[in-house]
Amino acid sequence: MSIKNTDVTVLGGGIAGLAAATALAHRGAVVTVLEQATELGEVGAGLQIGPNGVAVLEALGLKDQAAAVANVPDAVELRDMATGREVARLPMGQAAVQRWGRPYWQFHRADLLAVLADGARAAGVDIRLGQKVNSINDISASVVIAADGVRSAVRAEVFNGQPASFTGQVAWRGIIPVEKLPAGAVKNTATVYMGPGRHLVTYPMRGGSVINFVAVEERDSWADEGWNITDTPENLRRAFAGAGRDVQTILNAVEETFLWGLFNHPYLPHWTKGNVALVGDACHPMLPYLAQGAVMALEDAWVLARELDRSGVPEGLLAYERICKPRATKVQKAAASNATAYHLPIGPSRLVAHTGLKAISRLAPSALLGRFDWLYGDDVTKPNQ
Ligand SMILES: Cc1cc2nc3c(=O)[nH]c(=O)nc-3n(C[C@H](O)[C@H](O)[C@H](O)COP(=O)(O)OP(=O)(O)OC[C@H]3O[C@@H](n4cnc5c(N)ncnc54)[C@H](O)[C@@H]3O)c2cc1C
Numbered sequence: 001m002s003i004k005n006t007d008v009t010v011l012g013g014g015i016a017g018l019a020a021a022t023a024l025a026h027r028g029a030v031v032t033v034l035e036q037a038t039e040l041g042e043v044g045a046g047l048q049i050g051p052n053g054v055a056v057l058e059a060l061g062l063k064d065q066a067a068a069v070a071n072v073p074d075a076v077e078l079r080d081m082a083t084g085r086e087v088a089r090l091p092m093g094q095a096a097v098q099r100w101g102r103p104y105w106q107f108h109r110a111d112l113l114a115v116l117a118d119g120a121r122a123a124g125v126d127i128r129l130g131q132k133v134n135s136i137n138d139i140s141a142s143v144v145i146a147a148d149g150v151r152s153a154v155r156a157e158v159f160n161g162q163p164a165s166f167t168g169q170v171a172w173r174g175i176i177p178v179e180k181l182p183a184g185a186v187k188n189t190a191t192v193y194m195g196p197g198r199h200l201v202t203y204p205m206r207g208g209s210v211i212n213f214v215a216v217e218e219r220d221s222w223a224d225e226g227w228n229i230t231d232t233p234e235n236l237r238r239a240f241a242g243a244g245r246d247v248q249t250i251l252n253a254v255e256e257t258f259l260w261g262l263f264n265h266p267y268l269p270h271w272t273k274g275n276v277a278l279v280g281d282a283c284h285p286m287l288p289y290l291a292q293g294a295v296m297a298l299e300d301a302w303v304l305a306r307e308l309d310r311s312g313v314p315e316g317l318l319a320y321e322r323i324c325k326p327r328a329t330k331v332q333k334a335a336a337s338n339a340t341a342y343h344l345p346i347g348p349s350r351l352v353a354h355t356g357l358k359a360i361s362r363l364a365p366s367a368l369l370g371r372f373d374w375l376y377g378d379d380v381t382k383p384n385q
Pocket of ligand 1: 011012013014015016017034035036037046047048049131132133134147148149150152153171173214260279280281282288290291292293294295296297
């Protein structure tokens with residue numbers, strides 16, 4: 001069995017769509033990507049790609065190109081939002097390579113998308129921009145891969161996707177040029193400032209010339225889910241009034257921000273039907289608290305292409321679902337539970353949790369890293385998987 005010369009249409013040119021298209025084209029499929037946007041990667045935001053995602057970039061032959069635009073943080077730090085004091089520190093940099101065999105990378109999303117798009121085109125993929133697909137019936141390919149994101153129309157049309165519910169959490173995101181911040185305010189770390197009912201994540205990108213931020217608040221009022229909904233920096237600053245000096249310094253430098261309502265999407269019973277498969281956020285949207293949504297999309301892409309090449313339609317697609325779904329579901333759940341851990345209210349449970357983390361971080365840092373072995377240490381591209 002092989003997918004050589006099989007025509008495949010991929011719906012959506014995000015991380016999932018471009019990675020799947022490349023992996024399929026490398027195995028000889030004739031792949032077309034239909035993307036509604038007229039330009040790829042217009043969204044300004046950051047993406048952290050853990051070692052398990054780096055494994056897929058490597059297997060796609062994009063290691064050097066991605067490394068050239070990646071930032072390698074020294075550590076992931078958890079800090080108390082009010083005092084700025086360190087609660088825990090996970091060494092990354094060389095420590096990640098030693099433990100999981102690959103680095104932890106941070107990108108400007110547009111840079112990673114450009115690497116994936118160049119890789120797809122070099123593999124022979126035909127990327128067509130400005131192509132909004134309204135119904136799967138408009139596509140006549142042997143295999144259809146729906147990589148149309150968190151608001152997937154195919155999920156609704158073919159997989160009877162149920163409506164999402166607001167989590168009561170919203171995320172502001174944006175980018176700050178470093179020259180807007182005082183000297184010394186930018187560290188080469190992913191820093192999570194944890195406060196009751198809210199947290200802020202920051203990290204540098206593009207050689208440290210800009211920092212990415214994601215600020216999450218629990219609140220009752222609803223916000224939509226999408227990349228292009230703007231909000232005022234004043235609303236963001238108001239939500240974090242009372243935070244410590246470090247957080248105020250960062251937020252005072254924000255000149256433009258986007259708001260994203262975070263939604264719970266019911267777990268889908270199936271990801272594939274006949275010759276159609278969902279990948280990425282279309283099948284397993286998750287809260288962004290583990291920085292793994294795009295990484296899981298990369299894993300999907302690799303496994304889907306391998307299994308389709310091995311077993312064809314529908315067996316290969318069913319095998320893809322069988323392999324990827326349990327892991328993605330576990331990651332979805334782990335991401336959701338991080339919200340609770342980050343947002344603990346002031347009181348005994350917060351004190352106990354932070355004190356415990358501090359102790360492990362100081363006395364047994366490798367035990368802290370070990371908590372992520374199941375995630376970062378798994379390599380879906382290993383032969384004989
Ligand atoms: C604030 C925030 C921070 C995040 N941080 C991280 C992180 O650090 N690390 C990480 O791994 N993940 C992170 N994620 C998650 C990550 O962004 C997503 O998991 C990832 O973008 C999913 O990729 P995708 O290709 O499935 O979907 P998308 O990136 O949404 O791509 C879908 C594509 O399909 C196109 N499309 C949709 N409908 C149609 C149609 N009808 N016709 C044609 N084209 C269509 C869209 O235009 C889009 O280009 C974060 C998410 C958020 C909200």
